[in-house]
Amino acid sequence: MKRLQPVIWTKGTFLSPQYLQLQDRFLENLLQFHLESLSFCPWGFRSLQISQETLAAGSFGISSASGILPDGLLFDIPASDGAPPPKLLADCFEPDQTTLELFLAVPQYRERGLNVATSARQGGARYRAEIELFRDENTGLSEKPVQIARKNLRLLVEGDALDGYSTLRVARVLRTEAGMFQLDPHFVPPLLDFQASDYLSAIARRLVEILSARSSAIAGVRRQKNQSLADFTAADIANFWLLYSINTAFPAFRHLFETRGGHPEVLYAAMLDLAGALTTFSTTIHPRDLPTYEHDDLGRCFTELDEKLRLLLETVVPTNFVSLLLKPVQPSIYATSLDNEKYLVNTKMYLAVNAETSKADIVGKAPYLVKVCSASHIEHLVRQALPGLPLTYVDSPPSVIPIKLNYQYFSVSQSGLCWEAIQRARNLAAYVPGELPNPQMELIILLPQAN
Structure with missing residues (x-):
């Protein structure tokens, strides 16, 4: 009360x-x-450090921790409060038990009852009376003994009687087949700041990285009209709204991860907002499928939501093409590696060419002047004046290809001796003579799901 x-x-x-x-x-x-x-759920750990040395020795102990217990009691170990005595784990596990949850606990306040222990026999009290010497803060002199109430913190395990205690779930310990003890990496105790958990911080960091990559990938698909406008075809409308959803969420996630931190529910709400928006484009996940927030079970709810969110991002932003830059390796010869098997099986290839000449010159000359083969055979083709893979100008490339200004696109034939040489060498090279000055080239590979 x-x-x-x-x-x-x-x-x-x-x-x-x-x-x-x-x-x-x-x-x-x-x-x-x-x-x-x-405040929402204003209790949990602000910081927590579990002693790995103690755990390796077969016991569980807290090196440092700070936060608020569910009944409002503040604690700060070891700056203000002493760490609770370690627990010998072998005594806490049943013979066939493989997991064990531990709690940081303190006796609840007793209305009209004993709350301060003045002797060891009164161990069930909320506080222990201790005497410390304090100086007058004004003069720095006149040291006097003062009784202070030290919090009677302790560690309890599942199976212990928790009635009469204010508790915080602190860890889940796993026992391996070899009899060793280790922390469950997916367990997250109640927190006041998600950055107190390496696991939740990793989720936030990964989302920032994924959103940044997805934003760049979708933006690259836009068809550019000029330096200031982007043209979206009917097929691009879905990608436009995906880009809008992702770009709206990305700054907030970066702010939470890099600057603010904050209550886990704030991060969870941001994840729910993004996941809810992305379910619009999914046929398998409905907003009702998204898990609810559980402050006392953060590991489970964050893991489930993170898995669904990453699935949504992968599903609605598929990687349908690969763009490889051809780099100069010799005068007039440019090459790129094709070290991934998926680039060579059931794909379609397009060569994007730009040069310091007119569009008509590129369109008219490239199919006859540019030779495409493997890097090891390209010089032989040039010396013998032999053709490489046939190039065919494409006025309207497939919609998934990001159309760049001043680039012309040619489909690359994937048959014949040169194609077999490319498959064996796992690389592709192009010879471009001086009639197409200062060329820039990219090889765009449409993967099977885009064909």
């Missing part, structure tokens, strides 16, 4: 401990009431 009634101080009041205790309770409960009213 919260004490929200202030103490009435009047002239002649006999000052007893109860007056000061009730005043402290009123201020504590007032702060907690404000916090619970204005």
Whole structure:
């Protein structure tokens, strides 16, 4: 029960401990009431460091931790509070048990009961009385003993009686077949800041990276009219809205990860917003399928939502083509590697050519002057004046190909001796004579799902 009634101080009041205790309770409960009213799930760890050395020795211990317990009690280990005694894990596991959850606990406040232990026999109290010497803060002199209430923190395990305690789930320990103990990497305790968890921070970082890559990939598909306009065909409308959804979410995720941090629910809400928008383009995932937030089970709900969100991003932003830049390797010879088997099986290839000459020159001369073969055979073709793979000008390339200004596109035949040489060598080279000055070339490969 919260004490929200202030103490009435009047002239002649006999000052007893109860007056000061009730005043402290009123201020504590007032702060907690404000916090619970204005914040969502205002309890959990702000920071947590589990001792790996203690775990390797077969026990579980906390090196440092800070946060708020569900009943509003603040803790800061070891700066203000002592770490709870470690737990010997072998004594906590049943013979056939492989997982064990542990809790940071403190006895609950007892209304009209014992809350401060003055001896070891009163171990069930919320606080332990300790005496410390303090100097006068004004003069720095006159050191006096003062009794302080040290929080009676302890570690409990699943199966222990948790009634009468305020608890925070702190870890899940796994026992391997070899009898060794390790932390469950997917377990996340209740948090006040998601950056206190390496697992949640990794999810946020991965989403920032994926969104950045997806944004660039979709933007590259847009057909450019000129330096300031982009032309979208009917087939590009879906990609436009995908780009809008991703570009709307990306700055917020980057802000959370790189600058702000914050309550896990803030990150979760941002993930739900993006996932909900992306379900518009999915035939398999409905908004109702997205998991709800569970503050006491962050590992499960974040893992499930992260998997669905990444699936949505992969599904609605497929990688339908690969663009490879041909780099100069010798005078007039340009080449690129084809080291992935998928580039050579059931694909279609297009050579994008730009040069410091007119469009008519590129369209008219490239099919007759440009020779395409493997890097090891291209010089032989030039010396013997033999043709390479046939090139055919394409006025309207497939819609999935990002059309670049001043580039002309040619389909590349994928048959004959030169194609067999390319398949064996896993590379492609092009010879471009001086009639097409300062050429720039890209090989665009349409993967099977785009054909």
